Amino acid sequence: DSGVTQTPKHLITATGQRVTLRCSPRSGDLSVYWYQQSLDQGLQFLIQYYNGEERAKGNILERFSAQQFPDLHSELNLSSLELGDSALYFCASGRQAESFYGYTFGSGTRLTVV
Amino acid sequence: DAKTTQPPSMDCAEGRAANLPCNHSTISGNEYVYWYRQIHSQGPQYIIHGLKNNETNEMASLIITEDRKSSTLILPHATLRDTAVYYCIVRAAGNKLTFGGGTRVLVKP
Numbered sequence: 001d002s003g004v005t006q007t008p009k010h011l012i013t014a015t016g017q018r019v020t021l022r023c024s025p026r027s028g029d030l031s032v033y034w035y036q037q038s039l040d041q042g043l044q045f046l047i048q049y050y051n052g053e054e055r056a057k058g059n060i061l062e063r064f065s066a067q068q069f070p071d072l073h074s075e076l077n078l079s080s081l082e083l084g085d086s087a088l089y090f091c092a093s094g095r096q097a098e099s100f101y102g103y104t105f106g107s108g109t110r111l112t113v114v
Numbered sequence: 115d116a117k118t119t120q121p122p123s124m125d126c127a128e129g130r131a132a133n134l135p136c137n138h139s140t141i142s143g144n145e146y147v148y149w150y151r152q153i154h155s156q157g158p159q160y161i162i163h164g165l166k167n168n169e170t171n172e173m174a175s176l177i178i179t180e181d182r183k184s185s186t187l188i189l190p191h192a193t194l195r196d197t198a199v200y201y202c203i204v205r206a207a208g209n210k211l212t213f214g215g216g217t218r219v220l221v222k223p
Contacts, residue, residue, distance in 0.1 A: 002157065002159075004157070042215060043158070043213035056210055088155060090157050092157070092158075102148050102150065102160045105157030106157050107157050108157055110155075
């Protein structure tokens with residue numbers, strides 16, 4: 001157990017729908033990172049939050065959004081889902097905004113869009 | 115972040131040392147070398163990182179060349195559970211981790 005909790009573990013939904021993925025960081029970590037891993041794209045950075053504020057943005061689609069709440073958990077919202085959004089979504093957490101160390105990943109949410 | 119080059123795959127015999135190379139010829143002075151691995155669709159797992167000195171922990175050793183343009187991750191006694199994709203990442207502190215294709219390591223009995 002890495003200490004980073006992601007729910008749900010699996011999600012199956014239809015095209016056009018909206019889903020929310022949840023991430024609870026390790027205790028004491030203030031940064032949350034979201035990554036998408038599809039078969040043909042590898043691990044792609046989506047977005048980072050630090051202590052409630054957006055810190056960095058990667059290849060995140062406009063249909064996707066995220067936020068980090070006062071209790072530091074984060075949610076990734078995916079809307080108008082397409083078949084190509086099927087992927088593993090990983091959350092990672094880090095101690096600070098600019099951490100010398102790497103960060104710790106959760107076990108992921110597998111999203112299947114049918 | 116500097117780009118890294120890794121062989122796409124390699125095999126290793128169980129119980130033997132596995133030496134995983136990584137080229138990062140455009141690394142700059144403030145960038146660290148990180149190694150992560152991903153075991154079959156699990157979340158990536160941190161292994162080790164270093165700046166210029168060789169590093170060792172309970173999982174592996176990291177050897178960085180003097181010019182810092184390449185490095186080698188050494189798994190001293192590979193087990194079947196070390197079968198995974200290994201990612202070499204060069205990153206300045208504070209920047210996101212950018213994953214490349216990695217090396218798919220298969221440990222064989």
